[in-house]
Amino acid sequence: MPNVAVETVKLTIDGQSLTVPKGTLVIEAARQVGVMVPHFCYHPKLKPDANCRMCLVEIEKIPKLQTACSTPVAEGMVVRTATTVVNEAHKSVLEFILANHPLDCPVCDQGGRCDLQDFSHEYTPTTSRFIEVKRVFQKEYFSPLIEKQMNRCVQCLRCVRYCDEVMDVKALAPVNRGTMTEIKHFGTHELDCEFCGGCIQICPVGAITSRLSMYEFRPWMLKRADTVCTYCGDGCQITLQTKDNQLIEVNSSLGAGRNNGDLCARGYFGYHATTHPDRLTTPLVRRDGRLVPATWDEALEYVAETFAQLKLKHGAQVFAGVITARCTNEDLYLFQKFMRLAVGTNKLDSSARYGQVNAVRALCRIQGTHRWPVTFEDIAAAEALLLVGTNITEANPITGLRVKEAVKKHGATLLTVESLQPTVGTISNIANLAAHHFTAHPDQYKPVVLGLIKAVIEEGLADQPLSQKAPAYLQAIRDAVHALSWPTIEAATGSSAASFKEAARAFARTARAVIIVGAGVLREPGASGLAATLQDLLLLTGHHGRPGCGLAPLAEQNNDQGAVEMGTVTECLPGPCDLDDQEARARVSALWQEDLPQGPGLTIPEILEEARGKTLKALYLVGEDPVGSLPESARAKEALEGVEFLVCQELFLTETAQMAHVVLPACSYAEKDGTFTNTEGHVQQVRHAIEPVGESRPDWEIFSDLAGLMGYPLEYGDAKDLLKEIRALVPGYNLPGPTPKPSRPDHTAVDRYLQQGYAEDLGERYRYTPPVKAAGRLTLLVDQSLFHSGKFSTKAKGLLHLQAEGAVSLNPADAARLGIVEGDRVLLSNELGHCRTTAKVWDRIPAGLCRFPEHFDQEARRLLSVSIDVATGVPYYRSAQVKVEKAQ
């Protein structure tokens, strides 16, 4: 955020004078001088509603007491919060609030951390003079995950306001009047919403609580560990609360972490996955064709020995390793060091391959740095936001909240380009907040972006200085967009030239603009090209390199960014630096006091290819399950069958692990220490909350032990030791930083691009060839859903309550044309195969598209073919053309 000079105001609170920014509320100013004004309805995230009247204070020259939560400070204001009158008022308001309260603290999960208890303790006598009848609400079933006890409600409406103002879900409302006012959801069915848990967290009393941990604890019994959620790249800080080594619940506190206390369903309700009974508890070794339990010594010695033999026989180039980008930086770093030194090969990769490398490459190419040029705060403060290819609410919900904040709180202009339509539903739809929305199939993102660029050029919105600085570049783009006619773009996108022009104006004429791209761009063919073209849009509108502006590609996995920075993608060394950057090689090898292996790296698709060619003898997979997660057309199973020695380090016995020769049980994030780097490049501390499940061990410890057994000691006392070494090679790991400083573009890289770099592929990037589509087919999109992400969410009972099976969602008109109604069994088919599933008719799906949730796509995956990006080696398998019909 830029430091704009703010007007300040001087005032006195309880005799202390202070200066605060104009517009600060009295309650907030008081907090700054250590004066706590009691409150229920006030919450820093919400607009003041001043309904509880708990925060009354005396302000000189105003006859009546004023609510500190809604009164802004004024110059020379004199506030008193503890006079006899004020104390009396606090007492009396609390007396009113307690009048109808059931005082069932002994059976309330909030007891011990309840604002009402705390304030009562402070302000009220121990007896009540209320002898009338208390109001009682009819108890009704609310939802499988959220419990509602309306008798405890103090009607502060924080839940309702949060659900509307912050989440934009609007699932809750007060119903009825007066003392009978009750918080309800809409409809006669159970609550159907985003299940972010926000209402539970923001309720000051025990009126809304989690059913996942109901009656299982008293708050003071819980041990807390602040750590980071692993479900997506947003990297929310969560507090895991445990009792007797069991995970009881998840919290997040206001102001903590990049999420500032907000969470999504995965973070709030998804914590049971790690302690699922199916967790691997001992190493397994294949004996007589069966995997049987073994001791760590047996298993590790077996692996070390076999590795040594194979290396002796075939050399180091027959080895490859893949690690999941869900591991800590420390794990990832040591994995690549292990592969390079102990094994001696560069053939290693990580799941950052599936999209993040496209993001990083696009940033590096035109910005010269590998991290976001903006922060979450910049998104919230943006005046214009362009979202391309991300259903952000479901993919990166917390980044999504910053977008909502920008639009709802600060009036930013939002442009969205996405495969969904703006309709109201139980899950908030970012397109509903858009000033301009372009509904786009995956193959339409490109023509929409080109349309925007054409509009910028033709409407004379291009940045003036650019025409002097890079006339050739500007001319090249001008020529390229002139060659594209509006009718072509209109036909390709289904949107009118006028709408592009309007959107372009809204985007160009702002001081702060951010472009956010998601899987629709990063995980579809042409990804790196489109990301570069979006940077052109920033350059053309003068937003590129301006503070608070830039391109922000969304990381899907919690440590995607860390995996690249740790050098755990095959083209990179830690830094990240290019694998064949001689200077970097020298630096790394000096630190490691060892020569780096020669020879090329291999990407995941190439590793599978070599395995199929039987040139690969040993494969070390850490948390990666290619058989269970790639489409059948990737032929992963066939590839792994060809590997002589397969070692899987896992939490669960995945489909791939079932084929392994040795399975090593690893700890989940809840059991280990280290760091994750989130999508915006913020490095955050991971802390263990429970002891390792069974005999499982942190991944890095396993690498270290194996290396020792192989005669290449890689010894570290703990994860912090590793972080120290990482710090020597990778900038930005000086933990903990308060807010990340976004990277500033490197001007030499920008200039290089503007002078000649653009020419490499500009022609290709600005050419539009209409896709060939077989008649009568729909585009199947396998996409992220809000309630599941990562590999283990389907093991979290909370999330399974919300979504336990997949269904294909169809546009209503398509469904009608095909004679399909909601709940019908349908058959999806193409050249690759077929799959049967249930149909859902959803007006959010645009015509011609159908959508299937990624986590239940086992069957649907058969229909996907894989194509590989020639530039970045990223395998694409998110969409396919399919025939949809009613199953007989």
Next chain:
Amino acid sequence: MPKHEPVLLKNMLQPGYTGSLADYERAGGYQALKKVVGKVAPADVTAMVIKSGLRGRGGAGFPTGVKWNFLPKDYKGTKYLCCNADESEPGTFKDRQLMERDPHQVLEGIAIACYAIGAETAYIYIRGEFVLGSKILDQAVTEARAAGYLGKNVLGTGVNVDIWVHRGAGAYICGEETALLESLEGKRGLPRVKPPFPATSGLYGKPTVINNVETLANLPHIVNRGPEWFASIGSPPKSAGTRIFCVSGHVKRPGNYEVPMGITCRELIFEQAGGMRGDKPLKAFIPGGASAPFLTPDHLDVKLDFESVAQAGSMLGSGGVTVMEEGTDMVWAALRLMEFFHHESCGKCSPCREGSSWLVQTLRRILAKRGRMEDLETLVQLCNNIAGRTVCAFGDAEVAPILSTLKYWRPEYEALIREAEAHRAHELPMAAARH
């Protein structure tokens, strides 16, 4: 022939007057609009209204022109006028008559106000139960639009005034101006926290003026006959003009009486409304709707103007005068009103929400002869803890019946409680009863 010349009720008192556009025009209707629109600068219309001394007839009695002047001066965007026709205050029924019997007088007033404040759209938020009134207004708007008094390009001057009639859905609180705005926006009718005041951020966040029906109906007359004329009626300077008092209760002739402000309560009740029904002595009266504290026979010579009634410890409020004769049970009367307030408390803020339920239950208990002497002290304290601490003025209103009856008729409460105590003396102690 009434003793005082009526202004607002004049037309409808003519035999055969139907309230149609033709009738209204025949009685000189829309002349005021013609006089100002496009001819007098809007700011001068406002100045005229300030000069007239017109104060709001909705309850709070705020000077109308001054309120208009609170709108941001250099603001060029959309502004709104809302006509508050929610009239739900018990004992108040003047706006209804104004709308049903002479709708164009109200519309002309709205059009003049719109012109003065620069609003092109006005909403009439009418109480949901006034089905007839809303139909009549709708019909009148159609007529006036066809005649060029409303709609685009009013009277060919280029000024636009569109009026929409919106029916409420049955909550007293929607008469409170900010709850009215919420309701009009399609939300739950809950009062907003002020500031911001509607003048800066009202309907849909735009600068908005909210005025009562009767307030607006005065405007054509102020324009036609001049602010000086208006300021000479009643008890100027603070209480200029007439008021329509809605007299109900134990009187011979309940009904609406338009009189100059400043006549005495006695004159209103005993001369205008014909005196007490059955000629029993008067015991109590409310001078300004259910929200106004009760007064006693000692106050009969208080002048019915804003200041005098306030001085007597009550308020002129909505002009609803409810009269009670000797023999009325004042605890029952207080409970009756408290039941209303308990039913209507919107529940937004704690003191009013919880307080109204507490007060009503305590009153019910006392009336059911289960009270205790200490309840009276509790009642007073609870009332004092509600008043002045709520989001909207409802909180101040709801304590009026209890505080005023306790002030003047405390012995009635005490008698009930003494009876209760006598009963209790004969009851077995609970512990003994359980054996």
